[in-house]
Amino acid sequence: MRLSLLFACACMAASAAGAENRAVLLGAGSDASDETGSAGISAAAEALEGAGFKVVSAFDSEIEASRELLGSLLSEDAPERSVILLSGRFAHAGGASWYLPGGLDAPSLADVDGAALSLGTVMEIAARSPGGAVVLLGARTHDTPEDERVALGTGVTAGLGRLEPPQGVTVITGTIPDIADFAGTRLVERGRSVPEMLEGASALDAYGFRSPLVTFLPREVSATPDAGDEAAERERQAWQESRETDTIEAYRAYLEEYPDGAFADEARAAIDGFARDPERIEAALDLSSDARQRIQRDLVLMGYETRGVDGIFGPGSRSAIRRWQGENGFEATGFLTAAQISDLDQMAEARRAEQAEEERRQERERERADRAYWEDIGRGQDEAGLRAYLDRYPDGAFSDVARARLDEIEGANDRAAWERAEAEDTQAAYRRYLDAHEDGAFAGRARARLEELVESEAEAADKAAWEEAREADTAQAYARYLEDFPEGAFSERARRRQAALTDDAPVDDGAISEAEARQAEAALGLNQISRSLVEAQLLAQGFSPGRTEGQFDGNTRAALERYQEARGLPVTGYVDRKTLNRMIADGLPLPR
Template identity: 35%
Template sequence: MRKLTLIAALSCLAAPALADDAAVLIGVDRYDDFRRVSGATDLIDTADALRDVGFNVSTLADGSIRDTRRVLEQLADEATDAERLVVGLSGRFATDEDRTWFLTEDSDTPTPFGLDDAISVDTVLDILSRAPGQALLVLGYDQDNFASFGPYLREGVGRLDIPQGVTVVYGAPNRVDDLLDRAVAAEGGDVIAYVQNDRRLNILGYQPGALVLAPEGSEPVAARPTVDPSIAAWNRARAANTADSYRDFIFSFPRSPFASEARERLDDLENDPRRVAEATEDGLNLTRNERREIQDMLTTLGYDTRGVDGIFGPGTRSAIESWQRANAYTPTSFLNQAQIDQMTAQFIRREAEIAEEQEREREQREQQDRAYWDETGANGGAANLRAYLERYPDGIFADQARQALGAVTDNAQAQAREDALNINPTLRRLIESRLAGLGFNPGQIDGRFDRNTRRAIADYQSSRNLTASGYIDQPTLARLLADTFGR
């Protein structure tokens, strides 16, 4: 259901301006398609203070694109004659780095060609340029949120093309409303000095030595004459009958005769544990890295978050809910500090358990590896060595097995070359005799090539710069015969 749109000063948009100085304060803390932005509508509370120093103020809380445009179009009309201009926008923004848009409560998820329901910040800057030197744009948004809207857009504010004479200040919502109250709407208040003394605020664009938008002795401006807009808003709030609708009504009409009843109905609805839990988690101000850590802990504990990206989407909320059920908490899908602390303790224990399990598995694998080596590879032979390598290609003895298998393969090839020579027993005895005569001990001269004979052949081959395989091949036989008959 579309959230209730609240407008504090729209009922007489056609009325002429009563002052030359204009201010617009727009805050959106509740969206149809996005998480809420805590404190985004608080800047509207500074409206009366701005009126007291001569500004004609229009405000809008949780407004639709249609109502937001109407407020800003009115500002565009007033800007032609204004001496001072102030615009405050607090909520969610989208940027492609070169352009930035302010998202209204009914904005869809931004796409490169789908930003018709958002407000161009560049256009707002153009309007402010009508009062150079006395123009201020205040932007309030979550400084730690860089969520992606696809490959082309992200949340936040990009590079701003700021016209000459326009000052831009940005920071968290709870910081910019203090700026409006204590510097912009304070007689003699210096915006530049205030920002310099608050490291959580940032300033861009026109930065003179001092920027005073409310000189001493500023005359207050009465609010525009209006019919009581709270009547229609109250009817809409009752029809919606949601906590959001009553809260929005109270924000926009705190002094309405219906405000007391709205608070009573809101109190009843806010007993919902899920809503209380959401507000509690919002109050933790978790950074994206802290959210990643929570997702990692949930995953380690066996709860699937469908990604570890620092964004608490449906997968993470479902995982939190499952964890809460398993630990006897009300399954709200929102966390408080005590739950995070308990989850952290469980994660640390589970990490230690996993490390112990991995060590036991490693020891077991090593034991099995050694046992199989003793059964196969340690006995030698190509079949045994291959059997070991097939089961343990990266085993403890894998390198040793490959070297041994290579040697067995080389011996088999050398044996095949010797067999191909068809050496008869007489020639074998001649070879043994010649080896003995040359000082290489082949053992008993009996025409059988045993271990001693193989060693003598290898030593002879080495002495003649031949391949020392221990087997007779054509070059070795030719050299032996030459040594025998060529003397």
């Protein structure tokens, strides 16, 4: 549950008092008379109240009531010191843990966040009192009777999971009796640090902030100044300001003014704490984001995963730092000193040098194997060897040479294949060439010649079908021709002759026969140049004669028929004197 949800509860339960000491104690159990139940909570609450804490406590409260009590720590002014004691049942999944309030049964991973208190949220609340926050977690033991154990749903495991307290928070775990006893006795001893309180308490485990030089509760002032003692009141105010500022400079300023003051020992201890406390030592280094990222990269390089290289020392980075410290002879605090950063940097540089040397060794080995294989294939004297080399070493030392030689071989093969196709000069030959050399140097010429052959073959078939139809000279024969060649060179002539034979068009008794038309054209004695000019004129007039190369093929004959029909001339498809004269009148140039 996020802080924002708890803050809503705090608005109802928290007082407007300033920075004071506060405690929240929650217990859960089925037997209130048991020493693991309300009796321990009550004793701890009484002891903390006697030490000056404002205490709220409850036993077997529902979840909303528990959140409201916990929200009492969220007043506008954070408590100077805060104690949170949770005793009873806990559960965890992955990196998260929860405290299970009274009456809760069978929470699963899907609903545990709404039904229980997240220890992450509990510690976040405690972190509002850095250096003065203690979270006490009393768990039920494994020998709890079966009928008193909580049933858990899918994905949730009983007990505490991994604990990673935030900065300035101390977490202490143990059995419920041991935790309650610690809260009611040792925790309220004045002038002692948390590590001193834990001496001899072997049944307890502590995590997070544990400075031996920072007292949790200050010693009582031996002589309480009278209300009218203005000098003593000024000293108390100066000390309070030093505590609120909590810097070396603030404590030194207090000592300069009150070297033998009532709080002088605590001021000196706080100054020593800045010099010895790992967290403060690292904070004093004022590491930039770039410096933190370099440290994270060094840790990852050394095999300590930080769960990100982002310049933020979160739980993953702190865990990595602790592992590195523990494995290299340092106290595993999770916070770095300048000397440790220097050592880590030197170790990482040595590892980088090792990696660079290993990469160079591997590169030398790759080069040796590369050269040896090149020699084995005869230094690329044949196509198969060159292709085998490039398959194994596409970026090898001899890859450029191999590709150049392959280009030469492929060029020679390409030319030889083209020469064979050109010599055969058939559709099949050019198709074989294109199948083997789709992008070859002669592919364009092969496609062009293939197209010519296809056209020529089509024209020949068209002409043969026309000759067959004309020889039969029946409506059925012309119909067969038109079925096979609806757009053929002779299609217009076929349709007219078919219509004439079926009485669909008037028969012109004075029509010129094809033989007569052929003879008339031959009598003109047109040479190839003249024929080319005729084709050019047909093209210019928009009658599409096909290629203008001086060969009167089917396309030319069809164009001549369309021209003659358009000009009112006898439609024969052959050039006679009348047709030639009309072309001259239309602009046909006469050859010289």
